[in-house]
Amino acid sequence: MSIINSSKKLVDKVEEKVEKGLQTVKETFDNVARHLPFANLAKRSNDTFDIEIDLPGVKKEDIEITIEGNYLSVNAQRKYKNETKADDYYLCESSFGMFSRSFALSDNINRDKVDAKYEDGRLYITLEKEESKKSKKIALK
Template sequence: MSEVKKKNEIQNVEKKVEEGVVEVGKKFKEALSNVARHLPKANLSRSPKKDSFTIEVDLPGVKKEDINVSIEGDYLIVTAERKMKEEVKKEDYYLMESAFGKYTRTFYLPEDIDRDSIDAKYEDGRLIITFEKVASKKRRDIAVK
């Protein structure tokens, strides 16, 4: 085999490997985008007092009894399951649409957060979780004597 032929063959193999890497990258990006689309949206805000925080998680179509909030180590974990089934029976047709899905969101809790102060309530498709800093870490004013 001539040197030119070997070089062309090597270049073809390199090109195919590169194309494969690019294709895998596209598939991976597409998969991550699909996963992110199905995660519930969440907002973190700090109260004007600056010692308490709120996380709001959008969970439309989820029933209160299908939501679980737990603490594992330094993480606050929200899991929820949506079980929706819509059924229409008419004389000339039958329609059934359903949407099922399990969601999990995990939030890191810094060490200065009081785990006992965490509270969660669910209203109008939104889970509202509130928590505060540990008392010893809260801001306080000291009177000058």
């Protein structure tokens, strides 16, 4: 076997391993993305911001919202189990999983005035600017 043929085989093996590794990474990221809840961020006015997060199948008591430093984090756990028992069959469908999303907060957000409510599988979070950093109109004299 010539050196050229051996080198070609080695390059082919390396390329095959790289392609398999990239496919594994892609599948992993696709799986992670399927478990991230969708979130909408909107500026409602000059002084407030809204975050809406879809959390279908999550109970209110399984949601935790925390602020640490400049990050607001939402952690939730879905626990779903549907069981059907009959004389001739048994069916059990379940879905369990953790969700986590973090949002960077600017320095002008008042950490003490964060409002959150949960209804119909959607979490609504409202953030307000600090009073001293809200926009003000100045009257002319």
